[in-house]
Amino acid sequence: MENKAIQLATRIKRKTLKMRSFCFLCALLICVTAKGDQSAVVSVYHHVSNSTPPSTSLSPEAFRAHLTFLAENDFTVLPVTEIINELNRGGELPSKSVAITFDDGYESIYSTAFPLLQEFGFPFSVFVSTGPIDRQQAGYMTWEQLSMLRDAGVIIGNHGTEHRSMLGQSRDEARADILDAQSRITAELGPQPHLFAYPYGEYSNESKEIIAELGFVGFAQNSGAIGPTTDQTALPRFPLAGLYAGLEGAALKYSTRAFDAEMTLPLSAETRLSAPSATIRFGAGAYSRERLTCFDEGEPMAISWEKTGEGSEQAVISTTQRERGRRWNYVCTAPHRDQGGYFWFSQPWFDSSKPL
Structure with a gap:
């Protein structure tokens, strides 16, 4: 059954880019044909900056290189909600479909990544931890900045209130954490799709049950593409920062397909x-x-x-x-x-x- 909340994001138009080949990488990957598909890749970024923790950062230049690769190699960058809706309908996605996401709500998403994504015309999503934003903690976006992202069609997802791992929380604590964060997002930005990214990518069977009971789609941080049979309480995403920020590796990962596994x-x-x-x-x-x-x-x-x-x-x-x-x-x-x-x-x- 489709997550009804996801349909709120259907106003975002798909961005399909048909441009020239990025020759040496296409030679490396052997270009994929333009047939439809039932597979997509979701990436996750955190900081786009030269002055933030290296393990969760990539430079603006590296991020531009990733976006250029997508633009010049016929990838279709979609809102993550559109990918989920299409997979749930059993329909075909455009060949080489990808979605771009960010976790935590860091300021460099607004100041650096957002202008670059607008330049390329790519939709994206941001999963925010509401506590640091409410406290106006240094290094995080403000609600005003998030409202500007929302007005530009960016999907704002749930990353909990205080970025606490789901492991070790009681069932009641985990439910409250998710619902409290969603309540703050709704209060500040209006209704948003029920999407949840696990802090640190960590989940248990119980936390997956909670995600399903609350009608959310869950996102982890382990690598892999997604398809019709992928567990929607813990969808994989490719982290592309730190040691994994290089263009050759990003190109390979953006070009992957989903196993039925x-x-x-x-x-x-x-x-x-x-x-x-x-x-x-x-x-x-x-x-x-x-x-x-x-x-x-x-x-x-x-x-x-x-x-x-x-x-x-x-x-x-x-x-x-x-x-x-x-x-x-x-x-x-x-x-x-x-x-x-x-x-x-x-x-x-x-x-x-x-x-x-």
């Missing part, structure tokens, strides 16, 4: 293990099983296959023990059989016993 075991992304095995169901697609590879922090993983009895196959992927932080991902990719780009799926893991 889900982890079936274990039943939760929360773990205390440093090397959990995972069973992932892979549905049919325009890829060869023999060319599917999975990685743990860049290292190849062992893969064994088993039939599910439903026309699909499951891959059991395993890795070696290693030191971990609080968050990490397993990544599986396979080249498209006929066109350019890669299918891409990632499984995040969260160990809430470790510090943020």
Whole structure:
């Protein structure tokens, strides 16, 4: 069932750009044909600045390079709500559809990213933490600036009140955090689509249940494209900052396709293990099983296959023990059989016993 709140954003016109090829990157990626698709990529940025924390920042010059790549290579940049609506309808998206999002509500989004996105005619969304904005905390946008973004057609999403991880909150606390933030957004900006980005990208089964119960679409921060079968309580987004801000990597990620895939075991992304095995169901697609590879922090993983009895196959992927932080991902990719780009799926893991 479509999220009714998402339909509020349909006033935003899709921006389709047909321009010349960006030659060396197209040669690298092997240009994708112009057929319709049921796959899209959502990116996430934070700061666009040379003077903010490097791990969540990219320079204005690097951000312009990303936008130029999209413009010169026939990508269709859409509001994220339009992508979700089309996937829910079972319709076809334009080939190479992408959505651009920002988390937190930092001032450089307004002062630097917004003018560049207007220059290129690209729609985008911003997920805001309402507490710092209410306090007029240094480095964050003001409600007045956010109202100007809203008037320009920017979607303002929910990132909680105080950027608290969903892990460790009680059910009542998590619900209140989401609803309080949405109430502040509505009070200042009027009704906005019910979209929620998990702080730090962290979620539990319980927090996903809350997102569904409240009628929100949830967004995480693990890599991967989205398609009709992707879990809409925790949609992946490609982070493109810090070590991942380079143009070659961004070009590869913007060109990816969605697997029909889900982890079936274990039943939760929360773990205390440093090397959990995972069973992932892979549905049919325009890829060869023999060319599917999975990685743990860049290292190849062992893969064994088993039939599910439903026309699909499951891959059991395993890795070696290693030191971990609080968050990490397993990544599986396979080249498209006929066109350019890669299918891409990632499984995040969260160990809430470790510090943020």
